[in-house]
Amino acid sequence: MALSSRLSAAVIVPSAAPRLLCLRHTVSAVNGKNGKNGLLHNQPEKDFLVHPRVAPEINFQDAKAANVSKSNWELIRGLIVFRMCSISPLVTHSKELINLSRKIFGKYLFTKLMKASVYGQFVAGENRDEIQAVVKKMRKYGVKSILDYSAEKDIKESEAVDKVKQTLVEAVREPKIRPAEATKKYQISIDFADRSKKVIAARTYFYESEYQCEKNMEIFLDCIDAVSRSTDNEGFAAIKLTALGRPQLLLQMSDFLTQMQRLFALMTASDGHNSGLPVQKSALDIDNFRTKLERLGVKISYDEHLKWFTLLDVHGDGVVDLLDWTHLRAFEHDLASIFTVKNKETGKMEQLVPTLTPDGLEQMRNMLRRADIIAEHTKSVGARVMIDAEQSYFQPAIRRMTIEMMRSFNRDRAVVFNTYQTYLKDTLKELREDMNHASVENFCFGAKLVRGAYLEQERARAKALDYEDPVCPDYDATTKMFESCIDESLHWIQKRSVGRVAVMVASHNEDTIRYAIKRMHECGVTAGHRLICFGQLYGMCDQLSFTLGQNGYSVYKYVPYGPVDEVIPYLTRRAIENSSIFSSTKKERRLMWKELGRRLAHGRLIYTP
Numbered sequence: 001m002a003l004s005s006r007l008s009a010a011v012i013v014p015s016a017a018p019r020l021l022c023l024r025h026t027v028s029a030v031n032g033k034n035g036k037n038g039l040l041h042n043q044p045e046k047d048f049l050v051h052p053r054v055a056p057e058i059n060f061q062d063a064k065a066a067n068v069s070k071s072n073w074e075l076i077r078g079l080i081v082f083r084m085c086s087i088s089p090l091v092t093h094s095k096e097l098i099n100l101s102r103k104i105f106g107k108y109l110f111t112k113l114m115k116a117s118v119y120g121q122f123v124a125g126e127n128r129d130e131i132q133a134v135v136k137k138m139r140k141y142g143v144k145s146i147l148d149y150s151a152e153k154d155i156k157e158s159e160a161v162d163k164v165k166q167t168l169v170e171a172v173r174e175p176k177i178r179p180a181e182a183t184k185k186y187q188i189s190i191d192f193a194d195r196s197k198k199v200i201a202a203r204t205y206f207y208e209s210e211y212q213c214e215k216n217m218e219i220f221l222d223c224i225d226a227v228s229r230s231t232d233n234e235g236f237a238a239i240k241l242t243a244l245g246r247p248q249l250l251l252q253m254s255d256f257l258t259q260m261q262r263l264f265a266l267m268t269a270s271d272g273h274n275s276g277l278p279v280q281k282s283a284l285d286i287d288n289f290r291t292k293l294e295r296l297g298v299k300i301s302y303d304e305h306l307k308w309f310t311l312l313d314v315h316g317d318g319v320v321d322l323l324d325w326t327h328l329r330a331f332e333h334d335l336a337s338i339f340t341v342k343n344k345e346t347g348k349m350e351q352l353v354p355t356l357t358p359d360g361l362e363q364m365r366n367m368l369r370r371a372d373i374i375a376e377h378t379k380s381v382g383a384r385v386m387i388d389a390e391q392s393y394f395q396p397a398i399r400r401m402t403i404e405m406m407r408s409f410n411r412d413r414a415v416v417f418n419t420y421q422t423y424l425k426d427t428l429k430e431l432r433e434d435m436n437h438a439s440v441e442n443f444c445f446g447a448k449l450v451r452g453a454y455l456e457q458e459r460a461r462a463k464a465l466d467y468e469d470p471v472c473p474d475y476d477a478t479t480k481m482f483e484s485c486i487d488e489s490l491h492w493i494q495k496r497s498v499g500r501v502a503v504m505v506a507s508h509n510e511d512t513i514r515y516a517i518k519r520m521h522e523c524g525v526t527a528g529h530r531l532i533c534f535g536q537l538y539g540m541c542d543q544l545s546f547t548l549g550q551n552g553y554s555v556y557k558y559v560p561y562g563p564v565d566e567v568i569p570y571l572t573r574r575a576i577e578n579s580s581i582f583s584s585t586k587k588e589r590r591l592m593w594k595e596l597g598r599r600l601a602h603g604r605l606i607y608t609p
Contacts, residue, residue, distance in 0.1 A: 055521035058551055060510055063594040065550050066543035069141050072607045074120075075596045078539075081121040082585045082592075085575050094572045102565075111564045114571075122539040122574045123150065123567055124559045128226035131561045134538075135230045137609060138557055142549025145231050145559045146386060146535065148238040149223045151566035184467040185258075185393050210366060216243040217370045221377055228381040236386045236417070238558065239374060241398050245367030249360060250390075253397035264322055267292040283321040323437055368401070375405045379415045384446070389419035391454050392470045393461075403434060410444040414502050417446030422482040423455055424470050431485050435492045435501070445492070448504040448535065449485050451478055479512070486516050490523045493531050504556065506535035513544055517553075527552040539574070543591050 060066075067075060084090050090097065102110045114120070124131040128147075135145045223237040242250065267289075268282035284292065289309050314324045378385045387402045389395065402418040409415045418434070420427050431447065438445035455471055462469040472478045489503040505516045513534060520532050533554035536545045548555040560570055599607050 053521040053524060053526065055518045056551070058514075058517065058547060060543050060547050061591070062543075062547060063591040063598065065547045066588075066591050067595040068546055068550070069137055069143075069542070069609050070592075070595075071609060072596065072599060072605070075592050077117065078121060079589055079592050079596075081118055082589050084118075085585060091575050094575045095568070098568055098572070107565075114564050118571050118575065119564055119567070122537075122560065122571060124538060124561045126561065126563050128222070128230065128561070131226070131559065132230055135235075135559065139231070139234075140609075141546055142552070142555065143545050144234045144554070144556045145227075146236040146238055146556050147223050147227050147230070148558060148560045149219050149562055150560035150570040151562035152569050184465050185462075185470075210363060213244050213366065213370065217374060220374055224374070224378050224381060224383050224385065227383040231383075233382040236384045236556070237378070238386045238388055240388045240390060241367070241371060241401060242390055242394065244370040244374075246360075246363055247394065249364050249367060250394045250397040252360075253364070253400070254394060257396045257400055261322070283319040285319050289320065323440065371401055371405060372408075375409045375416055379409045384415055384417065386417045386448055387419060389421045389450065389452070391461075392421075392424055392458055395424075399430065399434070403437060406438065406445065407441060407443055410438075410446065412444070413499070414444040414446035417448055417502075417504070419448045419450060420485060421450055421452035421454075422485055423452035423472050423478045425472055425481075426470070427481055428484050428488060432488055435488065438501070439492065439496055442500075444499070445501050446503075447489065448506050449482060449489070450506045451482065451509075479509075482507070482512055483515055483519075486519055489532070490519055490525065493525060494523055498529070498531070502531055502533070504533045504535050506558075508536055508541045508544065510544060513548070527554070530554050537574075540585075541588065543588055 070078070098114075101113065105113060124134040131147070135147075138145065220237065220239045220243070223239075227233075227235045227237045264282070267284060286306070286309055309320065312320045312324050374385060387398065387405075390398060399418065402416060405416045406414075406418070420431050434447075435445055452471075458471050459469055462471075472481055486503075486505060489501065493501045493503070505512065507513060516532060516534070520526065525531055533556060534544070534548055535556040535558060536542075538557045538559045545555050545557055560567065562570075
């Protein structure tokens, strides 16, 4: 159904003169020079990109290359851990078995046992000093690092629900009856308060207090410092924005931004019909703005609508486009007052978006402040930061915040990278829009492409709350989406100056890696350009990472670290993930056996990489 048709029954009415405070916005152009401060170092001239090449054949079955960084003991440990991950009862009850082991062996022996087994396989160390040796050893063989402090609280589902109930009223005034026209996807649901349920590939943060959010920010800053010191400024730190504030505020912000985009589409339509232009290319001048408001039944004075137009016209160029319209970075007003809808039965105006309390508004400002501090510090120490993706109902806010961070801090090189989950139906559209935004405003764009981590939960929530399932229908559709996003990325790499776009293909799927390499060379992008890089988790799929690294490709390992007791939730997820991709780990085990046999056959009982 057309957007205008969906909204025609209930016109969204903006209030008169909302007080909007937009993010500082730098519109000065950058010269696009490369070199030390470029997006990626040592890039050839763009002339190289116009010559298609045949992709060189890469042998991912080379046991020696795949395991070059492992000692014999590490090979044996990996074989044991992967074999354990293939035994379903062990994986299913892994958390209980780990807790039982802690009680039986005591803290000292338990720590030793974990480091000699599953912890040692999937976690690099307890602190940033311990991980130095791992980072340097991987770099020796062409593999760089994304550092992730993976300590987290292990809470029960009932505790998660209690936390949401306890803190909800402090931030959001949810109406007793939500208007039918409101977006169902962004309503708060206690039934899905435990966001870690059925999620095996991602960490979940639950809100405790503003003090805890400040502590989380300090942990991220410490991780960024570790990146700067350990990786010669080649690495990344990984962060989640839900660690920096109350998740319900991201839900509220996502609702608000979605309504803003719908209203913009309605106002830029021609007499109730689509204008024929993509929404991101539509615009309103002052006269159209006034006319559209009048057609929507908004009765405000000339001074009021002029004031609102001026606030929205961030660029100051006399027109408001989608970049201006959604360029909201702080909220100095009641968000709910912007969107009201007339109830056809009662004739009364109803709010589409729940109201933030004064505490909620202050907490939103704090969240935005923390994100800015992290990005600013990252840039100042010469590191880079990867914003992890989360559930789709948080993504409009996360995406908007990340784009604003890029706009401010990615002027000379890509400091901030966003994550795009290709199992979502709208990912290609959103990636294209964001690439276009970066091009129009001439800032560097960084993206990480992943399959996604919340599939089961997303489908269950969509069904329960009666909104369209946001997930691609099947595995093949997700693969097609991933490949389309790779193609779109290469289009923008070719279109913009060298170094203005960088993309990480984060996948454990060999076919996806091969597709990316094939398309790179067809577009004239080689390993030496350092414009497309690859990523896998530490302790998994080394036959991909180390083979790519030794063939000259830019490749990263997602390297978790943290105290043994505090990374157990992460370790149980890794065990479950490995059991779910048994065919891949079976191949990895075969290569490990082959390399161990080769070394022993040559009398190398002890091998130190």
